[in-house]
Structure formats: structure tokens, C-alpha cells
Amino acid sequence: MDTVAGDLDSRVRAHLEHLAVERGLSINTLSAYDRDLARYRVFLDGLGRADLNGVTRADVGAFLASLGGAASSVARTMSAVRGLHRFALAEGWVGVDVTDEVPPPRVPLRLPKALPLAEVEALLAAAEATPPTKSGAPMALRDRALLEFLYGTGARVSEAVDLDVDDVDRQDRTVILDGKGGKQRLVPVGSYACRALEEYLSGLRPELVRKARKGNGGALFLNARGGRLTRQGAWTVLGAVAERAGMAGKVSPHTLRHSFATHLLDGGADIRTVQELLGHSSATTTQIYTRVTVERLREVYATSHPRALTGDLPVG
Template sequence: MGFELELDEFLHELALFKGFSEHTLKAYSSDVCDFLNFLEARFLDLSREALWEYRSFLSSQGYEKSSIARKLSSIRSFLRFLRRKGYISEPLEKFIRNPKSGRPLPRALSKEEVEQLISVASDARERAIVELIYATGVRVSELVSLNWSDIDWDSEVVRVLGKGGKERVVPIGSKALEALRAYGSESGMKGPLFKNRDGDRLTSRSVERIVKRMAIKAGLGSDVTPHVLRHSFATHLLEGGADLRTVQELLGHSSLTTTQIYTKITLDRIKEVYALAHPRS
């Protein structure tokens, strides 16, 4: 196989200085051994070309991208060790690139499904929760942090404290305002916006349970979460002609790249409509 002694030294160093567990050490050993056996079976020297060939080989074997990334990370660490110890001179670790992680597309409800979800609300609080998330796109953590004083009824906006303590002002639609007024007339418009039966602030977990229960009742499945409503908010805005920068501001994204994922969803929907409607699609 080659490099057996160097591998033993490498693993010993990981155990001694990094404090890695036996399980982690076995994973490193397995990843590096697989690579070294690959080289030996193909009579390849340790080179950048061999590294590229091995990366292609891993991809062809149907490994998940996360598994490939882990294997390459182990090899990268081993190569860095070899160079630091003077066993090799070329910085081969720099030629290993992890596969790009394909970001999963978030699920978005259709407008009809959102209406379906709202229609099964069992009380004013449930309706207000769904209406407000869908109207503003707030994160569930932001929703449960809201107070009645954060709503400006005259301007029809809500002040949201987002990630990193960043504040943004988001418009509220008339339907959500109407639902909030109905809920407020029952609960009182002081203190936390959404309270539990004991009068304490509602938790994120409680909101998630409420939305899931409503979704099952509406026949939409058990995977509908407050985050799905947030995705639906963004998707429907883009489908309605909103520009990406505006949606970025409304969602409270620090990077436009994060918001750009929604353009893929809307493009997929456009393609579906085209395929159904165009006579020569």
C-alpha cells in the first residue's frame, strides 16, 4: 500500500494532539487507506493528477456529496501532515476540492394550499399565527419574540428584530391585520404578541406544533412548518413580480445569495405551467 508507517504516525498524532476518539481515528484510517489502495491498484504515484482521478472515482461510485467531502478532508489532512514532516514537498492538499453541495430547495405551498391551511384554524390565535407568518415571512424565532407594541397599526407595518440583533420593518397585509385585531380583542393587546394558556410567551416549538397540526387537518401533510410558510411568502412575492433585493430585505437575509434560491423555485413553476399550457411544449 505504501505510506503505512507515515499513516500510523499521522493517526498517533491525531490521537495525541487532537484528542480524537477511536471512532474518528478509524474513519480517518479507512479514508486514507482507501485512497492509498486506489493508488496501488492503478500503479499511480502520489500526484495532483492522481488526486483528481480519485475524486472522479468517488463521484462515479454513487457516494453522497457529504461522504465524498469527508473522505477528501481526511486525505487533505494526511497530505498536510506528510508535507509538514518533510515526506513530500509539493502542497498536494491544495489540489483537493470538495464537491459543491447542492442546496436543497425549500418547499413552498401554493396560494390555494395557504388558503386551505388558514381555513382550518380552530381559533383566532391559530389564524393570526398563520396569517402573520405568511404576510411577513418572519422566522418562527422572530414571531415568538414580537410584542403588541411592535405593530404600527397606522402604518400597517411590524418591527422585527432578526438575526444578529438587526431590526427591519415589514409591511403587514390587511388580512393579517384583521386576524390580529380579532385575536387581540380576545387576548388583550399588551405584552407578548402570542401567549399560551397561562399568559406566557408562546415558544417556537409550540408554534411549530400548531402549524403541523393545522397542516395535517387541512390534508397538506405533516412536513408543513412555519419555515415552509416563510418560503411560501418569498416564492409568491417573486411570482407576483417582486424584485430579489426587496424580498431579501423583507426576509432579513444578509446575503442576496441566500435569497436567490427562490428564483429556482419560481422558474420550476414557470416551466410546469409552460409544459401544461403550450401546444408545442
């Protein structure tokens, strides 16, 4: 052991390597955990802890109390710390998990924001009005195809931009999506999204391919230069379309995913089916959408039923 920081660094590196190789966490998640655990290492170094064996429950509680910022950020940091100590216990580096009895911070429930169907349709219509690029490429076909696809499949934007043309079975109207942790799922593609994809694939993509200076790996969605559309590029597309629709700042790619799930449940789909379509490993994650639907039901009931109660219930 050279230094306190060095010893802790080696433990953290081993833990992050385990998360990357065995758990298949994304680069973004691993980077966030690395930043969180860096703060934890600095805190422990300030306490003079030589290694994880010297850390106490009081130390973890003090670290939790020292954290500022949003509750969700604090919760993620504590999740990273718990994961490190549980891994240390499993590896035999420590004899007890000192985070076991430290209560987690309370995170207020945030319901996902779904757009009403009318606003989704307005957004998709605005995509048809996408102005051509400086080179004259009519990108409206791609923009409409991208947004129809995101709303029609519930795909994450990262899943959409990673797609190749061959991933979409245009005859069977299905697509293979690579989700978190490398888990694949087969999702139906609705007729509106299929039509938009066909128009893009036949009417614009060949032109974009000719503009490419190098291969694009058969990517489905291309940028104006013929390269694979990036996640940031997809965000830019949606932001521009939302602004034209008068919805600037109100929409993100995840908003379309939330709308996909909420509209399915509103239409009578069961939660297990929605879970499969979204690629959630646990139904618990999907259940938050049922809360959105219940809130919508309450709203409709309160404004539509002639005997809906408004105000306090009578006593006695």
C-alpha cells in the first residue's frame, strides 16, 4: 500500500471494471459512478482512512450529510457508495458492509411527462416542415422518420441512433433494439413509422449515402453529411422540430418514450406488455407509468362526471 488514495483507487478501479464487464453498465453510467466515488475517496482521505476496512457507518452517514445538490444526485452517489462496499464484502476485502444500516436519502417521486396525443401529432407534423440543409438535402423525410420511430416503438434515442438498416424487418414490421446491459428485444413498428421509414429510405437516405466521405456501417439514421446520426444530433433534430411546433423546452427524446408507454396504458395495454416493449428488467420501473394514468383518470373523472366530488367530503 503506497498511499490511502492509491489503495482506495485500486479498489474502486476493480469495482468499476466489474460493473463494466460483469454487469454491462453503459459508459455514461460508469462515468457518473466514477465521479461519485472520486468524491467519496476525497472525503475518506480527509478522515485519514487507510482503506475500506477502516470506514465506519458514521463515516458513511457523515458523507451522506455532506452531499449537496438535487436529491436524485445524492441518491445516485449513495448507490455508487453502497455498490462499492457490497463489492468489497463479496471480494473479502472487508468483514462487514458498513452501508447496510445507513438509511437512503428520500427522493421525491417525479412522474414522467407524457404529451397528449394532439401535441404528439403537432410535433410530427412540424417535422414535415424541416427546412433543407445548406447543401439542399430535404432532411424532413429523415426527421419525420426518426420521430415517428421514437414514438412508435418507445425506443431510447441511443437505441435508435445505433440501429443499422438491417435491424429493421420491413416486411415483418419489427425491429431489434439493443437495450441497457446488452439486452435485445423485438419490438413491433407501427404503420405510421413504417411508412415514414420507407419514404426516408427510398427518398433521402440513398442521396445521403452518396455524400458520405467514409462508410457509415449501414446506419439507419444518417446526418446531412452521410455519417451515422449521433445521440446529440438526434437531440438537436427534436429541439428544432419542437421549436417549430411551439413546444420549445417541453420535449426531449425521452418524452416520446414516456408518451409511448402512457398512451399504451391509456389504450388498455397491460403493464407486463409495456414492460417488455420498453425493455425494463423489472415491472417496478414500468409501474410509474400507471401513476400517470391514474392521475389522468382522476382529471377526466373530476371534469366529466356529474357527481364527482369537489372540495371536502361531508362529515357525519
